[in-house]
Amino acid sequence: MSRTRVLAGKQLNPMGLGCMNVAWAYGTPPSREDAVALFRHALDNGCDHFDTANIYGMGVSEEILSEAIMDRRDEFFLATKTGIIVDGVRRGIDCSPDAITASLDASLKRLGTDHVDLFYMHRFDPKVPIADSVGAMVRAIEAGKIGAYGVSEWSSAHIREAHAVHPVAAVQTEYSLWTRNVELGVLETTRALGIALVAFSSVARGALGGELKDIETLVEKDLRRGMPRFQGTNWTRNRELIDAFDALAAEAGITPAQLANGWVLAQAGHIHAIPGTRSIAHWEQNHAVAALEISAAILTRAGDLINQQTVSGHRYPEVIRKTIDTEDYV
Numbered sequence: 001m002s003r004t005r006v007l008a009g010k011q012l013n014p015m016g017l018g019c020m021n022v023a024w025a026y027g028t029p030p031s032r033e034d035a036v037a038l039f040r041h042a043l044d045n046g047c048d049h050f051d052t053a054n055i056y057g058m059g060v061s062e063e064i065l066s067e068a069i070m071d072r073r074d075e076f077f078l079a080t081k082t083g084i085i086v087d088g089v090r091r092g093i094d095c096s097p098d099a100i101t102a103s104l105d106a107s108l109k110r111l112g113t114d115h116v117d118l119f120y121m122h123r124f125d126p127k128v129p130i131a132d133s134v135g136a137m138v139r140a141i142e143a144g145k146i147g148a149y150g151v152s153e154w155s156s157a158h159i160r161e162a163h164a165v166h167p168v169a170a171v172q173t174e175y176s177l178w179t180r181n182v183e184l185g186v187l188e189t190t191r192a193l194g195i196a197l198v199a200f201s202s203v204a205r206g207a208l209g210g211e212l213k214d215i216e217t218l219v220e221k222d223l224r225r226g227m228p229r230f231q232g233t234n235w236t237r238n239r240e241l242i243d244a245f246d247a248l249a250a251e252a253g254i255t256p257a258q259l260a261n262g263w264v265l266a267q268a269g270h271i272h273a274i275p276g277t278r279s280i281a282h283w284e285q286n287h288a289v290a291a292l293e294i295s296a297a298i299l300t301r302a303g304d305l306i307n308q309q310t311v312s313g314h315r316y317p318e319v320i321r322k323t324i325d326t327e328d329y330v
Contacts, residue, residue, distance in 0.1 A: 003290055007049065007196045007272055008118050008148040008169040010077055014265050015290050016049030017042050017283065018200055018276030022064055023057025025223045026206065030278045032064065039068035041280050043076060047287060051172075051198070051274045052111075053081035053122060054103055059110045066112035079118035079170075079198075080107050081152060083125060093323065095125035097136035104140055119146040120172055124154050124325035134165040150198070155325045156185035159195070168195050173326055175199035175271070177208060177245075177263055177306040178229070178238075179315050184327035191270055202264045202273040203257050205230075207238065208306070209282070210246055210256035228313035237312040244305055252298045255285050262294040263302050 004011040021027075022035040030038070039050070050069075052061045062080060069076065082103035083095045104119060119140065121133060137149035148169035151162060162168050171190050175182050175197070182197065190197045203209045205224055212218075215230050224230045229238055242256075249259040257275070264273050275286050308329055314321060321328070 005196070005269065005272060007077065007198070008150075010117065012049045012077055012272070013046060013287070013290055014272045015047075015261065015287050016051055016077075016198075016272055016274040017047050017286075018274040019050055019052040019061045019065060020056045021276040021278045023060040024055070026276075027219055027222055027278070029057070029060075032067075034278070035064045036068040038278065038280055038283065039065060042283055042287070043069050043072060045284070045287065047076070047283075049077045049079070049272065049274070051079045051200075053084075053120075054107050054110075055081075055084050055086050055122070058086070059106070062107055062110040066110060070112045073113055077117045078111070078113070079120065079150070080111065080116050081120040081122040081172075082107070083120075083122040093123045093125045093127075095121045095123075095133045096128050097132055100133065100136040101140070104145055108145065115145055115147065117147040118150055118170055119148075120150040120152045120170070121154075122152050123323060124151070124158055130158060130161050131165050134162050138166050153324050153326045154186075155327055156189040158325060159186065159189055160193070163193055163195070168193070170196040170198050170272075172198040172200060172274075174201045174315065175264055175267075175273075176202050176204040177260060177302060178204045178308075178311040180308040181315075181326050181328060183308075184329070186326060187268060191268055195270070197268070197271045199264050199271055199273045200276075202275050203260045203286075204306075207242060208245060208256050208260040210249070213239070226317050227315065228317060229311065229315065231313065234313035241306050241310060245302065248298065248301055248305065252294060254292060254294065257282065257285050258289050258292060259294065259298070259302055261286055261289045262292055263299050265289065266294070266299050 150170035152172040249256040
């Protein structure tokens, strides 16, 4: 496996760091001190791609990045996102030009920098013409505030439409052994257009991390409690797959998380993965994947064991499913 891959014109380690977990969504966030330590340790030990968003902890993730590593801004690639509105009763998607511009300026202020390397539209906004949204991104590029733009959870058709207005640098989407939606079109579209595919939740939201066995151990507000795959009989059936997967990783002499991430990166040479974590030890496991040589036979067995047909339950509850533009399975 190549030690670097191209993202927005830069040669980067294909294993980046998703920065959501330090502020939002999964479990209890770490202390500010521990989050800062994680980011500094990652940068000190070869992480060159940090991915965050304005909604992660309502800006807290960006603020922690500012405190932790922004004094070394020239040593890493920085991505953040806009478009999802989570503000009390104001919930939805807004990728209007004015919203994009205002959100970018707010993110830059929280991050303590004058530019990010990559700025994503976090979701597709059907209310706004794609050319208008992309136009705001182009103006931000021309102003030197962003190096390139990307989109997250967009369909192949909409990716192509945006790319025709101005080249898309990256498409970020969920991709793992148990979430294969990109294989319905986005994987091939990005390959054909020369766009990097950045996979989030590459360890299946922790399900393939080797440690999550009992959903009751998750805190009440953990997002996974509302996801069908982690509920009731779906989880019971999925646990049987996970146990078999853990055994396969042990046979290969690697951790389950390494097998999960290695499988994702092996699917195409333009794929990057950004698993999130609150743990330095878990980060080290993930970061080591780019240097591992996992046999094709093991990867094939992993894919045959866990895939869209063998997993029970949809990846999102119905209310969220309706907001996702990426092609879906029936």
